[in-house]
Amino acid sequence: MPRRPADAQQRQAAPDLPAEPTQAGRFEQARRVQSMALLEDYAELIADLHATGGEARPTDIARRLGVTHATAIKAITRLKREGLATARPYRGVFLTEEGEQLAARVKARHLLVVEVLRAIGVPPDAAEQDAEGIEHHVSDITLQAFARFLKGVK
Amino acid sequence: MPRRPADAQQRQAAPDLPAEPTQAGRFEQARRVQSMALLEDYAELIADLHATGGEARPTDIARRLGVTHATAIKAITRLKREGLATARPYRGVFLTEEGEQLAARVKARHLLVVEVLRAIGVPPDAAEQDAEGIEHHVSDITLQAFARFLKGVK
DNA sequence: ACGAATATGATGCCAAGGCTACACTTTCTT
DNA sequence: AAGAAAGTGTAGCCTTGGCATCATATTCGT
Numbered sequence: 001m002p003r004r005p006a007d008a009q010q011r012q013a014a015p016d017l018p019a020e021p022t023q024a025g026r027f028e029q030a031r032r033v034q035s036m037a038l039l040e041d042y043a044e045l046i047a048d049l050h051a052t053g054g055e056a057r058p059t060d061i062a063r064r065l066g067v068t069h070a071t072a073i074k075a076i077t078r079l080k081r082e083g084l085a086t087a088r089p090y091r092g093v094f095l096t097e098e099g100e101q102l103a104a105r106v107k108a109r110h111l112l113v114v115e116v117l118r119a120i121g122v123p124p125d126a127a128e129q130d131a132e133g134i135e136h137h138v139s140d141i142t143l144q145a146f147a148r149f150l151k152g153v154k
Numbered sequence: 155m156p157r158r159p160a161d162a163q164q165r166q167a168a169p170d171l172p173a174e175p176t177q178a179g180r181f182e183q184a185r186r187v188q189s190m191a192l193l194e195d196y197a198e199l200i201a202d203l204h205a206t207g208g209e210a211r212p213t214d215i216a217r218r219l220g221v222t223h224a225t226a227i228k229a230i231t232r233l234k235r236e237g238l239a240t241a242r243p244y245r246g247v248f249l250t251e252e253g254e255q256l257a258a259r260v261k262a263r264h265l266l267v268v269e270v271l272r273a274i275g276v277p278p279d280a281a282e283q284d285a286e287g288i289e290h291h292v293s294d295i296t297l298q299a300f301a302r303f304l305k306g307v308k
Numbered sequence: 309a310c311g312a313a314t315a316t317g318a319t320g321c322c323a324a325g326g327c328t329a330c331a332c333t334t335t336c337t338t
Numbered sequence: 339a340a341g342a343a344a345g346t347g348t349a350g351c352c353t354t355g356g357c358a359t360c361a362t363a364t365t366c367g368t
Binding site: 027030128132134142148 | 176292
């Protein structure tokens with residue numbers, strides 16, 4: 001996480017708000033997106049676990065993500081800190097309202113990305129694999145374009 | 155960088171080689187990709203600086219990327235460590251043969267991704283912005299599909 | 309119901325990639 | 339040519355997200 005530069009040397013203190021169309025701006029944005037990716041993945045997975053099995057235990061989460069439980073717990077801590085989740089010891093993790101909304105958005109986006117890749121002719125396996133990384137970088141504007149595109153080819 | 159797990163607890167020591175089609179496998183792959191993204195961006199930029207201006211100084215690189223020069227130098231150190239670049243103090247950074255190849259691949263991929271986004275109907279600015287993050291997650295297989303797709307709509 | 313197995317949570321370690329600050333070169337300007 | 343400006347490199351700090359390990363808590367099977 002960039003932690004607000006405030007560097008005096010050679011950066012004109014961009015007010016952070018506008019997505020300047022400069023190369024540096026694009027890279028900054030990409031880095032910002034990246035820092036959200038983890039939260040998004042966890043939120044989506046927790047929602048999925050609740051939707052299917054019923055519980056989202058740290059160990060389940062860790063296994064599904066391919067990390068150790070310690071890593072999962074650390075991420076869950078961050079989710080709690082961000083107000084996206086709560087957890088009762090030995091009772092699993094629960095998404096807050098905000099967390100649920102994030103998860104829903106992420107899931108919809110994931111499906112759309114996979115669909116678009118498939119429509120373009122990407123083999124199913126590759127589509128699934130690449131979507132996992134791509135989805136986090138798909139902006140709302142691009143997402144809308146994806147939806148329109150699918151309506152066209154459907 | 156994952157640093158080879160060797161965890162004994164609940165992971166069956168996957169030989170690292172096969173891209174297993176499991177969810178955990180997909181996430182691992184996405185993380186692996188992520189760790190390459192930085193090197194790719196730097197290599198591409200260095201090649202671009204050489205192609206246009208002529209020199210790739212740490213400060214130029216830092217400015218273009220929107221980071222401080224200290225950060226750029228750290229990344230350059232990693233590039234050197236990975237055998238992708240060399241540097242002569244106060245004389246700029248140079249890509250090795252391998253670095254050049256990486257840069258070329260990355261650039262071609264970037265252009266293709268932007269083109270595909272445009273073809274799908276994504277506005278230019280969004281296409282440029284999103285491609286910056288997306289490109290790193292586009293596998294060779296998907297890239298080939300992209301190329302075929304463009305031939306079709308061209 | 310109790311002991312083994314499993315899950316949980318807390319620590320501590322590591323590397324990457326941000327940052328600031330400071331020292332030292334090089335280059336530019338006058 | 340000398341001082342100012344700009345570039346370069348080093349060091350130290352922070353956060354994130356991996357990891358292993360250990361001590362507990364819970365759950366399960368007999």
